[in-house]
Amino acid sequence: xxxxxxxxxxxxxxxxxxxxxxxxxxxxxxxxxxxxxxxxxxxxxxxxxxxxxxxxxxxxxxxxxxxxxxxxxxxxxxxxxx
Amino acid sequence: xxxxxxxxxxxxxxxxxxxxxxxxxxxxxxxxxxxxxxxxxxxxxxxxxxxxxxxxxxxxxxxxxxxxxxxxxxxxxxxxxx
Numbered sequence: 157x158x159x160x161x162x163x164x165x166x167x168x169x170x171x172x173x174x175x176x177x178x179x180x181x182x183x184x185x186x187x188x189x190x191x192x193x194x195x196x197x198x199x200x201x202x203x204x205x206x207x208x209x210x211x212x213x214x215x216x217x218x219x220x221x222x223x224x225x226x227x228x229x230x231x232x233x234x235x236x237x238x
Numbered sequence: 239x240x241x242x243x244x245x246x247x248x249x250x251x252x253x254x255x256x257x258x259x260x261x262x263x264x265x266x267x268x269x270x271x272x273x274x275x276x277x278x279x280x281x282x283x284x285x286x287x288x289x290x291x292x293x294x295x296x297x298x299x300x301x302x303x304x305x306x307x308x309x310x311x312x313x314x315x316x317x318x319x320x
Contacts, residue, residue: 163280175281178307181307182303182307185307187303187307189285189286189288190283190285191284191285192283193281193282193284194281194282195281195282196279196281197278197279197280198247199275199276200275200276200277200278201272201274201275202272202275204271204273206271220269221264221269225264225269
């Protein structure tokens with residue numbers, strides 16, 4: 157089974173209230189030393205059993221998917237891992 | 239800056255309606271060959287500038303964080319990347 161992963165992260169200049177809430181909760185639970193938490197998305201795409209003929213083309217297609225659908229390019233960056 | 243990443247995935251036996259919706263949307267946009275999509279969380283933890291003295295202890299601490307707070311162990315698995 158070939159699988160691709162798209163990691164979607166908020167751009168560093170975008171506030172992450174969810175991450176801040178998790179950081180505060182970790183502080184309260186006694187986990188010190190955490191300076192910050194950022195939460196993004198881990199998107200795993202099952203591409204079926206067919207062998208990947210052209211990895212570069214696949215990566216390009218995945219980048220198009222991420223740009224059009226999986227990430228919001230205004231506030232998020234993405235990284236493709238094949 | 240030392241940073242740790244916690245990847246949180248739904249267990250394989252748990253349905254992922256969000257992933258299914260993304261899969262259908264990709265189909266509609268003309269991206270064929272996608273057999274399934276699963277969506278998880280990418281949690282990045284900033285641990286400050288202090289050098290990591292004991293990587294094994296750090297990993298254990300992160301696993302405790304993930305188990306108590308970052309993931310729901312009933313329906314999710316997590317993976318720690320230091």
